[in-house]
Every structure is written in C-alpha cells, then in structure tokens.
Amino acid sequence: MADRIAFELVSPDRLLMSADVEAVMVPGGEGDFTVMPGHMPVISTVRPAVVDVYETWGAAPTTRIFVRGGFVDVTAERVTLLAEHATNLAEVDRADLAQQVRDAAEDITLAKTDLERANAQQVHDSLNELLSAVE
Known part of the structure; x- marks a missing residue:
C-alpha cells in the first residue's frame, strides 16, 4: 500500500470517485501540483481546471475530472478533494x-x-x- 494513495473526490451532490491510485494532479489555487504517497500535508484551494488521476504514474491519466472551485486536503496517505462542481470528462x-x-x-x-x-x-x-x- 505504500506505493498507492487514497483519493476521494466529493461534489455537493455525490461522491464522484474513491480509489487507491499512484498519483493525482491537482489544479491548486497557486498552480498545479502532483500528489503521490508520502506527500507532505497541505490544504489548498482548487481553481477551475482538470484533475488528472493516475492508476499508474508515467502512463496516461486513467480518469480526468473537471472541477469548478473547492479545496483539497492532502496527507501522506490520503487526498480529499471537495469540489463545488465536478464533471467526469468521459461523461460530457x-x-x-x-x-x-x-x-x-x-x-x-x-x-x-x-x-x-x-x-x-x-x-x-x-x-x-x-x-x-x-x-
């Protein structure tokens, strides 16, 4: 489990995603950042952009989700993104x-x-x- 990080994406109406992944690219308020297992704790605002979720780091993202505002809470073991609005690009x-x-x-x-x-x-x-x- 040390090579995976728990990721949850929650919008006001539903839990959009919950999975153990290798990395998540977050569109932070001050710029994009990649979260991997062992990341230092951080809380950031999220700007309107795409969150890329990687089952395997270095490959193409397995899931791409457009978020419109919110914030993200990162620990060494977990990424929780609370989005004002979220849309899976595969469903658009x-x-x-x-x-x-x-x-x-x-x-x-x-x-x-x-x-x-x-x-x-x-x-x-x-x-x-x-x-x-x-x-």
Whole structure:
C-alpha cells in the first residue's frame, strides 16, 4: 500500500470517485501540483481546471475530472478533494456543453444587474474551461 494513495473526490451532490491510485494532479489555487504517497500535508484551494488521476504514474491519466472551485486536503496517505462542481470528462456530451456555453453567453447579455452579470460571466467562463478540457 505504500506505493498507492487514497483519493476521494466529493461534489455537493455525490461522491464522484474513491480509489487507491499512484498519483493525482491537482489544479491548486497557486498552480498545479502532483500528489503521490508520502506527500507532505497541505490544504489548498482548487481553481477551475482538470484533475488528472493516475492508476499508474508515467502512463496516461486513467480518469480526468473537471472541477469548478473547492479545496483539497492532502496527507501522506490520503487526498480529499471537495469540489463545488465536478464533471467526469468521459461523461460530457460535447454538443450539449456547446449549447450551455451559448446559453450562458446569452444570460450575460440579458443580465439586469452587475451581480447577475458577474454571476453569469463566472458560469460562462467555467463552461468555456470545461469545453476547452474536452477538446
């Protein structure tokens, strides 16, 4: 077990993943970092980007999950990522996502207040990040 680390990804509506893996690439608030067994303890914010999960380090990631905000708690034995929103890239319908991006752009133009506009812009930006990750 010393060559594996426990990884859990939790979103508000469900446990998205729980597995013992060799490494996890985390999009931290201050930059990407790779967590492997024995990593020093750290707590970090998570920026909107893709989390790459490696069953075998050095091979292609076995799972790619887009997260939109949250934080990660790392110990030598465990990585727990609590995401505001998480989407497994393998489950994304590209056409539906492209429509969501168009709808979000329309929401920006229809916003009546600065707060509504800022919230719509944040959703639009996150959806564009996800669309870029899928391509």
